[in-house]
Amino acid sequence: MKILFILPEYYPHSGGGISTYYLELIPALKPYCTSIKVLVGSGYTQSIESFTNNGIEVSYLKPDLYKQYLQKFSKFSIFPELQKNIAAAWAMWEQVKDEDFDLIECTDFGLGFIPWLIHHNKPVAIKMHGSTGQISNYDYKPEEQLASDFVRQTELLFFAKCNLLQTYSKANQAFWQKQIQDKEVVQLYPVYSKVTKTIPYSERTTFGLVTGRIQQWKGPQILCDAAEILKDKMPEVHWYGRDMAYKKHGASMNEYLNKQYPDNWNISIKTNKPVPNQEIHNLQAKAKFGLIPSTWDMFNFTCLEFLSAGTLTICSDGAGASELIENGVNGFKYTAQDAQALSEVLNKVASLNQKEYEQIANNGKETVCNSLSPKQLIPAHLEYYFNTIKKFIPTISNDFLNEVYLPSNRKHKLDDLLDLQQLSLLLKYNLKRIKNKILNKFN
Known part of the structure; x- marks a missing residue:
């Protein structure tokens, strides 16, 4: 089996959730495949880099090719x-369209799936990490809503055409199954094997930690409300993120x-700029x-990072990763956007003795080892890939979709609008x- 992955981020340039997942x-997957190629690019990521990492060919979207396609979407x-992002999607398609693959896997974020489903001559899998349209629901910006509405329509049109829709939280599976009722949405937890040595209780810091962007749906307001x-009983929390x-x-x-x-932000909750992944x-x-206080998160890999390190973990049930936590057994979870519930959990964690702490933290580490290992999950991934390839039937292009999404040499000027x-x-x-x-210049 030969797989092409079209990704908006990947090693070594990003520590985001998509990159962490792949x-x-x-x-x-590599031992079970004839070849795997990763093509990385988006409207914000282009490079002349190309290299092989552990037998996996990694290439980046070529900047010159991207610039050519940017002009083709002046409308x-x-x-x-x-x-x-549409220009980047088509430039990546142009870059590898003549290569031979059995299956193409794209992400739901960044619109990289569009050209592969317009020219639908190979099976296409879409991995649902938290789509551009979904994120715009939780990070509301009035000036971007018309574009976000267009993106949401685009996602619904193309997701319904793909051959395999797969996500890794049950909540996200239920969300998309409601939106696309005529197509199965598959849920498989992510493979995660980075289990590290546990730091002894006596050598730990005295503060809690959040590692994520300082962003509305990441839950900083709920944490402040809990504080x-x-x-004065609020434990010190350090927040590292952009x-x-x-x-x-x-x-x-x-x-x-x-x-x-x-009285709390940058007092009991101390902010820190992003640091390299190893330091995190x-x-x-x-x-x-x-702590993962997100009001919504498709999954959130920082939860797995805490659990696998043997660090006691508190996770909002708004984050998909909370599905792995049994409250009070292998971690703690609370109702998203409920500051009172979060305050009670923080108070509970502060009252744990060393034995109670270590038991819960060790159970969390075992959950990752037992539930997310490659041995446990890869056979199911392979079965879905093989079945998708076996059942694939090419489809003819749609004239209306072509008119909207195909590149064009026709010039459109913003002046016309x-x-x-x-x-x-x-x-x-x-x-x-x-x-x-003028005001911003002098402020």
Whole structure:
């Protein structure tokens, strides 16, 4: 079996969830495949790099090819992110279209699946990690909603055409099964084998740890609300992650939280800039407890990283990884967006003695070893791949979809869309934007 993976991120340039997932899955599949190739690219990732890593060929989207295709989607210039990702998808298709593969696997994030389902002459699997459309629901930005609506329609159209839809949380499986009722959505937990030596209880830090972006749906507000409930009983928590925009351009989540929660944010909850992955793993292994306060997360691999390090883990049930936790047995979980419930769990963890702590943490580590090992999961992955290839029947292209999604040499100018707007609206907008530019310059 020869598999091509079309990914928006992969080793060695990203520590995101998609990259983490495939850094485990692909090497585990390698012994059972004739060849595996990984092509990495998106509207934000291009490179001339190409190398082999443990027998796996890894190439990146070529920058010059990407630039050529960017011009072929000028009609989407009003939505720059959409234009970039569709152009990247087609450029990646162009880069490897003449190579021989039995199956192509794409992710639901980044629209890389589009050309493979337009030219549907090979079976296509889509792995559902948390789609662009889903994320826009939880990270609401008014200025991006029209583009997000288009992306959601695109996802529904193309997901229904693919040959294998697979995800790794039961909650996400149920979500997509509701949206696409005529097609089976398969759920298989992710392969995870990075189990590390447990740091002794006496050598651990005194603080809890969150490792993730400072972003609305990652749950910093819920954690702050819990801190306000606990007051001086709130345990110290360190948050490592990149600061993200909050609702409107120019404002950040960190700035908002500093103003909204001055007694807790950067006081009992201390923020830190992102650090290299190895340093993060060392921090996770030494933390008193790991915390995932997400109001929603398709899965969240930091939960597995904490569990596999033997660090007691608290996880919101809004994160798919919480499905692996039996409350009070191998970790703790609480109802997402319930600050009172989180405060009670934090209080409970603080009251555990060493024996209780070690028992729960060790059970969490065993859960990862027993439930997520390649030996346990790879046979099921292979069975779905082989059955998908066996049942595949090529389909003819759809003229309407071609009109929307095929690259074109026709030139479209943003001016043409602006000409359709009332002049009074454009004048008001220009005055407002000039005013904001001046204010931002002097603030």
